[in-house]
Amino acid sequence: MPKNPIETLENLLRPASKPGLVGIWMDEHKLVDAAQKVRESGVKNFNAISPFPLHGIDDAMGIPRSFIPWVTFVMGLTGCSLGVLFTWWASAVDWPLIIGGKPMWSLAAFIPVIFELTILFAALSSVAALFFLAGLPKIDPVIIDPDLTSHKFALFVPEGVEGYNRQELEQLFKEMGADEVRSAEF
Amino acid sequence: MEIKVEKPNPWTASVRLKSVFSSFMFIGLISLVFALFDDKTRAWHAYLIGLFYFTSLALGGLFFASIQHLTNAGWSVNIRRITESLTAFLPWAAGLTVIFVLGNFNMDFQVYDWFNKDIIAKDGLLQHKEAYLNPTFFIIRTVIFFGLWLFLCKKIIGNSIKQDESGDVSLTHKAVPLSIAFLGVFALSYSLYSVDTLMSLEAHWFSTIFGVYCFAGLFQSTLAVIILIIGHLLKKGIINKYVNENHLHDMGKFLFAFTVFWAYIAFSQYMLIWYSNLPEETIFFEPRQSGTWLYVSFSLILFKFIVPFFALLPKWAKRNISHLSAVCILLLVMQFVDLFWLVYPNIKKNHEFMFGFQEVGVFLGFLGLFMYSVAKFLSSHPVVPYRDPRIHESMDHHVVY
Numbered sequence: 001m002p003k004n005p006i007e008t009l010e011n012l013l014r015p016a017s018k019p020g021l022v023g024i025w026m027d028e029h030k031l032v033d034a035a036q037k038v039r040e041s042g043v044k045n046f047n048a049i050s051p052f053p054l055h056g057i058d059d060a061m062g063i064p065r066s067f068i069p070w071v072t073f074v075m076g077l078t079g080c081s082l083g084v085l086f087t088w089w090a091s092a093v094d095w096p097l098i099i100g101g102k103p104m105w106s107l108a109a110f111i112p113v114i115f116e117l118t119i120l121f122a123a124l125s126s127v128a129a130l131f132f133l134a135g136l137p138k139i140d141p142v143i144i145d146p147d148l149t150s151h152k153f154a155l156f157v158p159e160g161v162e163g164y165n166r167q168e169l170e171q172l173f174k175e176m177g178a179d180e181v182r183s184a185e186f
Numbered sequence: 187m188e189i190k191v192e193k194p195n196p197w198t199a200s201v202r203l204k205s206v207f208s209s210f211m212f213i214g215l216i217s218l219v220f221a222l223f224d225d226k227t228r229a230w231h232a233y234l235i236g237l238f239y240f241t242s243l244a245l246g247g248l249f250f251a252s253i254q255h256l257t258n259a260g261w262s263v264n265i266r267r268i269t270e271s272l273t274a275f276l277p278w279a280a281g282l283t284v285i286f287v288l289g290n291f292n293m294d295f296q297v298y299d300w301f302n303k304d305i306i307a308k309d310g311l312l313q314h315k316e317a318y319l320n321p322t323f324f325i326i327r328t329v330i331f332f333g334l335w336l337f338l339c340k341k342i343i344g345n346s347i348k349q350d351e352s353g354d355v356s357l358t359h360k361a362v363p364l365s366i367a368f369l370g371v372f373a374l375s376y377s378l379y380s381v382d383t384l385m386s387l388e389a390h391w392f393s394t395i396f397g398v399y400c401f402a403g404l405f406q407s408t409l410a411v412i413i414l415i416i417g418h419l420l421k422k423g424i425i426n427k428y429v430n431e432n433h434l435h436d437m438g439k440f441l442f443a444f445t446v447f448w449a450y451i452a453f454s455q456y457m458l459i460w461y462s463n464l465p466e467e468t469i470f471f472e473p474r475q476s477g478t479w480l481y482v483s484f485s486l487i488l489f490k491f492i493v494p495f496f497a498l499l500p501k502w503a504k505r506n507i508s509h510l511s512a513v514c515i516l517l518l519v520m521q522f523v524d525l526f527w528l529v530y531p532n533i534k535k536n537h538e539f540m541f542g543f544q545e546v547g548v549f550l551g552f553l554g555l556f557m558y559s560v561a562k563f564l565s566s567h568p569v570v571p572y573r574d575p576r577i578h579e580s581m582d583h584h585v586v587y
Contacts, residue, residue, distance in 0.1 A: 055584050065501075073499070100463070108460050111453060 010139050017142040020158040021166060022184040023173035024145060028054055031153040034176035036060040038155060041172060042163035047186065049144065049154040071129040072122045079121025083114030144184045156186045191577050194570045197424045199561040207557040214551010221544035226295045227533055230286070232544045234297060235525045236552030237286055238383055239407075241279040242376075242400070243556065246408025247272025248339050249372055252365035255342070255358075260579025261436060264428040267564075267571050268415045270346060272408065273339050274563035275556050280332045282552075287325060300389050311390055319386055327382060331375045338368040346571055353573040376401060384525075387532040391470045395455045402448040407521040409441045410514035415560070417511045419569060428570045431505040432583045438504025445498065445517070449491040473537035474527065482527050482539075490520040522549060 025031045028050060035048055039062045048057055057063075087110035091097070096104045131137070148154055157169055173181045199207075214236075221229035250269040254262045262269075290296050299305045299312060300319040306312045312319070342364050349357045377397025385396045393399075416434070419425045459467045474483050497503060497513045504510065526545065531537045571577070 053586065055586070058586065069501070100461070108457050111457070 013137055013139040015135060015138050015141055017185040018158040019183065019185055020156055021169050021173075022144055022154050022156045022180075022182060022186070023169075023176075023178035024148075024180040025153045025155075025177065026151065026179050027177070028153050030177045031155065032056050032060045034155055034173065034178070037172055037176060038157065038169070041168065043157055043169070044162040046155060046157040046161065049148050049156065051149050051151065051153075054153075066133065068126055068129050068133070072126045075125035076118050076122035080114055080118040082121070083110070083117035086117070087113050142185050144186055145180075156184065158186070191570075191572045191581065192427070193572050194428060194568055195424055196565065197419060197422065197569050198565045203557070203561065207554040207561065210550045210554025211558065212554075213547050214549075214554055217543055217547020218551060221548060224544070226292070227297070228540065228544055229548070230289055230295075230297045231529050231533055232548040233286060233289075234383065235522070235529050235545070236549050237279065237282055238380075238529075239522065239525055239549070240275055240552050240556045241283070242404040243408055243411055244273050244275040244279055245335065245372065245376060246404045247412070248276075248335075248342065248368060249405070250408060250412065251342060251346070252368045252372075255361040255365040256369065258362075258576070260576040261433070261583045263574045263577045263580040264425070264570050264583075265412065265416060265433055265437070265580075266346070266574075267567065267569055268419070269408075269412050270343050271415070271560045271563040271567075272411060273343055274559040276332075276336060276339050278555055278559055280336060283328060283332065287328070291321075298386055298389065300386065315389060319389060324382060327378065331379050334371050334375065338364060338371065342368060346574075347567055349573050350568050350571060355575045358575055376404070384528050387529060388470060390466060393455055393459070393467070393470065395451060399448075399451050399455055402444065402451045403521055403524055406441065406444045406448050407518055409437060409444060410517045410521075413437050413441065413507075413510055413514045414518075415564075417507045417514075420507060424569055428581065430583065431507075432585045433580075434507060434510060435501070435504045435585050436583075438498060438510055441510075441514070441517070442495070442498040442504070445491060445494045449487075449495075452486075452491075473531040477537075478539035479527070479531055479537070482523065486520065486524060486527060489516060490524060 023034065025034065031048065031050070032054060035046075035057060038046060039060065046061070048054070048061060050057070088105055091106075091110070092104040098104070099109075102109065144154055144156065145152060155173070157164060159166075170181050218229060218233065221232060247269045251266055251273075253259075254266055254269075290298065290301055296302050298319075299309070300316070301321050306316060342361060345357050345361050345364065348354070377400075380397050380400035384400065385391070385393065413434070416425070416429060416437070420429065456471065459471060473479060494513050494517055497509070497516075502509075503513075526541075530540065533540070
C-alpha cells in the first residue's frame with residue numbers, strides 16, 4: 001500500500017534532533033556574555049535560541065557574515081543579463097515587430113522588463129537561500145522549552161562538537177548565571 | 187530616569203577652512219562681475235545654477251530634520267544638528283533670489299522668455315500660459331515660498347536649539363506638528379519652485395515629474411553634504427563619542443536608496459517622453475542628445491547612478507568614512523553637472539555647449555557662502571542636540587545589516 005504522500009513530506013521536513021547540553025537564562029544580556037565565554041572556551045557550532053533578535057550575538061558567537069548578499073548580487077546580475085538577452089531575442093531576433101516606429105532593439109523600452117527580472121531573481125533567490133540556510137520549513141521541531149518563544153533564552157551545545165566537554169560546560173553555564181542547565185534534544 | 191549626556195566640545199572653523207571659503211566667495215564675486223560684463227545671459231544662468239543648488243541643500247537639511255521628528259526617530263538624534271546646520275543658508279538664499287529677480291528686470295535681458303512682453307506677443311503658447319507664468323505672479327509665489335520656508339525653518343530649528351538650554355521634553359513633541367506642516371508645504375512648494383525656476387527656462391516644455399526629479403537630486407545631494415560634514419567633524423575629533431560607524435552605515439543606505447531613486451525618476455521621465463515621441467515634449471531631450479551635451483547626458487547615467495550604485499553596494503563601503511566621502515564628493519559634482527545639464531541647453535537658441543570660468547567661478551562663490559553660513563551655525567551651537575530625550579537610542583545605535 002502506498003504511503004500517505006503528506007506523511008512522507010512531513011517526515012522529510014521533520015528535522016533530525018541531536019542530544020546535547022542546554023543552559024537557559026532569563027536575561028538576554030547574560031546569554032550574550034555566556035555565548036562569548038563558550039566561544040572562548042573553544043566550542044564550535046553551538047546554537048543560541050531567543051524570542052527576538054539580540055544585538056551583539058553574532059560577534060559573541062563568532063558567526064561569520066552570511067553569504068546571502070552574494071546570492072542576491074549574483075542572481076541580480078543573472079536576472080539582469082537574462083532580461084537583456086530575452087528582450088533582445090524576443091523583439092529583435094525571434095519575432096521582430098515594428099512598434100511606434102522605434103528600432104527593434106530599443107533599450108529604453110526594455111529597461112522596465114530588465115529591471116523587474118533583476119529584482120525578481122535577486123529577491124526570490126535571497127528568500128530561497130535564507131530558507132536553505134535556516135533549514136526551513138520545519139515541521140514539528142523539537143521543543144526544548146516552550147517559553148523560549150516568550151521570555152527565556154537558551155544556549156544549546158550538541159554532544160560531540162569540537163571543544164565539547166560536558167563537565168566544563170555545565171560549570172561555565174552555572175558560573176554565567178544560567179537558571180537551568182540540563183540535557184536536551186534539539 | 188534621566189542619564190546625562192555630556193555636552194560636545196565646541197567646533198570652530200580652522201583658519202584654513204576660513205581662508206578656503208573666503209577665497210571662494212571672493213572668486214565668486216569677481217567671476218560674477220566679469221561674467222556680467224562678458225555675457226549677461228550666461229552670467230545669470232550660471233547664477234541660477236548656484237542659487238538652485240544651494241537653496242535645495244538648505245531645504246534638504248530642513249526636510250531631513252523634519253522627517254526625523256515626524257517619525258520620532260531615535261537613531262539620528264546625534265547627527266540631527268548637522269542636518270539643521272544646512273538651513274543656515276536659507277536666509278542668504280532669499281536675499282540672493284531678490285538679486286536674481288532684480289537682475290532679470292533689466293530691460294535688454296531676461297533669463298525667462300515669459301518675462302519679456304515682446305516675446306510673449308509673438309508666441310501663442312506663452313500667451314496661453316501667461317495666466318500662471320508672468321513676472322508678478324512669479325514674484326508673489328517666490329515671496330510666499332520663501333516666507334513659509336523661513337518661518338517654519340526658524341520654528342523647527344529654533345525649537346531644537348532651545349532644547350539645548352532647557353532640556354524641555356515638550357519641545358520634542360512640539361516639533362512634530364511643525365514638521366508635518368513643513369513637509370506638506372515643502373512637497374507642494376518645492377515642486378512649484380522647481381517648475382518656476384528651472385522648467386520654465388524652456389517655457390514651451392512641460393513634464394509633470396519634474397518636481398520629483400529635482401527633489402531626488404535635492405535629497406541625494408543633501409545626504410552627501412551631511413555625510414561630508416560628519417566626516418569633517420569625525421576627523422577633528424568633535425563627535426567621535428556620539429557618531430559611530432552604524433550611523434554612517436544608515437546614512438550610506440539612505441544615500442544608496444536615493445541614488446537609485448534619482449535614476450528611477452530620471453528614467454521614468456525619459457522613457458515616457460521617448461516612447462510617446464511628441465514634439466512638445468521631445469524639445470527637452472533633443473538638444474541634450476546632440477553634440478557635446480550627449481556626453482554630458484551619458485556622464486549623468488554613469489557617474490550619478492552606475493558608479494555610485496556599485497560603490498555603495500557592499501556593507502563595508504557604507505561603514506568606511508573615507509570611501510563614503512569620496513562617493514559623496516562625486517555625487518555633489520554630479521549634482522552640479524545635473525543642474526548645468528538642466529539649465530544650459532536652454533540658452534537661446536543654438537543650444538551651444540559652454541563651460542568656462544563663469545560657471546565654475548560663480549558656483550564657487552555660492553559654495554563659499556554656503557560653507558560660511560553652515561560653519562557659522564555649527565560654531566555657534568552645540569554640534570549634537572545633547573539634551574534630546576531620545577539621545578540614548580542614538581548613543582547606542584547599532585545596526586546588524
